[in-house]
Amino acid sequence: MSNRFVEKLNGFSRLSPNDIAALTAATADQRLYTARHDLIREGDRPGPVFVVLDGWACRYKILPNGSRQILAYLMPGDSCDLHVGLLAEMDHSIQTITPALVATISRPEMDDVFTRYPGIAKALYLSQLIDEGTMRAWITSMGRRASIERVAHLMCELYLRAHNIGITLEPPFALPLSQTMLADSLGMTPVHLNRVLKELRGTGAMTLQRGSLIIEDPVQLNRIAGFDENYLHRRLRTAFAGQDR
Template sequence: MSSASLVRKLEQFVRLSPVDHAILNRAASERVRRFGARVDIVREGDRPKDVHLILSGWACRYKQLEDGRRQVVSFFLPGDICDVNIFILREMDHSIGTITPVSIADLSREFFDDIAVRHPRIVTAFWWETLVNAAIQREWTMNLGQRTALERTAHLLCEVWLRLRLAGLTKGDSCDFPLTQADLADATGLSKVHVNRTLQELRAEGLIVLKGKTLSVPDLDRLMRAGLFNSNYLHMDHEGQQLDAAVTDAAAG
């Protein structure tokens, strides 16, 4: 398994050295586990042991009520890390489940202890990723609280498409899209009927093409306008690389 998607994403924030690449590649290949679709990787109440790096496939973070109602609070795509600081917790307060078959690498506390001492660029990149994840969570709250059904759905599709592009996982204007209407309903707080109607509206407007498990976005700018989407919360402008020289100087000092 490769850490290519992770490295590509982290280098949006900090320019990593060849040694950093080697460290991440080794970590992504040493303790790999594979899961089928629609199973839990970790459940609420479990004691966290490792940080999970998504190598391939799609997963989600979710909360579930006793009567079975589920709220998806984030999607994990290849290259994503589930909770860098999970070691602080005594037990999980949410579950992580697969959407497709998934391969993960378990990253140990020792791995993070080592990079904290010897690989400051990786640490800085992880901090940036953590801050971006927090920004994504804020945007999801705005989505649920203020946007209309069409705006919510368009916004989520824009975000997923851009995150996949950052990881090098789009082809032209298309990407894999294994999410079901039930998944979209759980993520947007809408009923499956409402999601179906909203997707039909987006199709009719020529904003998306959904065929099988492939999403095409013929005009991303139009879809962004429909979703009131501002990509600033994804921090794709490489601002983190401005810290590269400072991190190097600090390490040398």
């Protein structure tokens, strides 16, 4: 028995059968949540570690003026911070986007895994480093990329991540994100995002419509985005293989 979390970590650094068994056992406590359910809120005392096994979730923050900033997307196999338990309070919230199957790993269980399974620990650290790289890419996008580049860049990121865990299948890639959510991720208004999507459609690079993303010209989309897959640390290097160049 296995799951998306195990598969993802196993892709990072090959796990032993022992590791896999331990991870599977640790993520045995699973629950199905409805869409738009807060798993934990800003200000809450952190509890167990959350692992998304199926569906999408996001980290976000609400500002005093009511606006929202989405900080990251969690796809199947992704988890929240491993050591959140050390903190007194959450500085952001985590919410499901779609109905989602989520496993929780208690703090002692987590500690146990870390001390007894160095192979898992290593894979977890790698995973965390990649998440940090993604955050840096978001900062870079928001600070120094034009809006069309930002949108293209996020699409490249999401496509590669999805492809990497095998959920893109053939061209119409299902992105369960409303334009409002995308706008809240990219620091722009929904209206402007909508116009940028139209512009991108015009370039022939990609089409995002009714929740499905079609990348018509990966090379051009990459070029528009100024996308450097290295920031995902060569994990996902082969994702576009066969499509581009």
